[in-house]
Amino acid sequence: MFIRPHDVHAIQGRGEETHLVNVILAPSVISALVERHPDLDGRFFWSTDDTPSIAPHDSKTLADLSRAALKLELGPRTALATEAFLLPLLNDLAPSAPQTQIGAPDWLLRACDTAQSPRVFQEGAAGFVAAAGRAHAHVSRTARKFLGQSPSEYVNTIRMEHAARRLAGTGDSLPEIAAECGIPNLSHFHRLFRIHHDITPRAYRKIYQRELVRPDAC
Structure with a gap:
């Protein structure tokens, strides 16, 4: 779930155990990212929907994401490290371009x-x-x-x-x-x-x- 600064939210777990990984990023980092990658505009943190963008994944992918978040937490707090975490994630989640013929409107x-x-x-x-x-x-x-x-x-x-x-x-x-x-x-x-x-x-x-x-x- 990509929570934006203006979102009011709460999280409720299901089952006996809930594993929550919460990564908080400075708005300046997010703003700089979309400036360099305009194709992200309107998605994820930059969505204009009334509710936050949610991207479900299978458990293995979530485990990999948890490890990446832990590496980010324990590593240097640099813009490079943050983007190394974010860009692969956003690239995997971004919908692939539709298979279209040349000339599609x-x-x-x-x-x-x-x-x-x-x-x-x-x-x-x-x-x-x-x-x-x-x-x-x-x-x-x-x-x-x-x-x-x-x-x-x-x-x-x-x-x-x-x-x-x-x-x-x-x-x-x-x-x-x-x-x-x-x-x-x-x-x-x-x-x-x-x-x-x-x-x-x-x-x-x-x-x-x-x-x-x-x-x-x-």
Whole structure:
């Protein structure tokens, strides 16, 4: 979770044990970072959403992040060390550029980027079309031409990637994760998940969810 200076927040753990890693960064460091990397604007600490940006990860990745945070804490407090911690993290979390053909309009690329946000993909194809700011039929034709997918297919891919991260990285129930993806119908959620991952959600969780290793226990 990327908490901004103006966010009022509280954190509640789940289960018998909760491992919280809290890294506090000076606003000047964050401001300098986005000046050098303008593609970060509108994401993470720089999000303009009403709520903070949340990036779920599987337990192994969280353990690696914990170790990196511990290294940052014990090492020199320099801008270089801070960026060495932040940049790989942000690069991994940033949504990859959509696979498009040359000549894709800017509004389509912006819609693809915006669709990575839960507040957009929860609305399905309608959210994608709204982000594109064009008529539904025009968006659908253009998406098929440059993405090779309909808006619904594109958004469902994002939803199922999000679901996989939540299954591997949290203890949330399947109905909770399905609802978070904007798919309250659990049967439909199961069907989509199997189409995209060739496995059931429960089986996926069993395979990929691992106990989080504390960095000081390694």
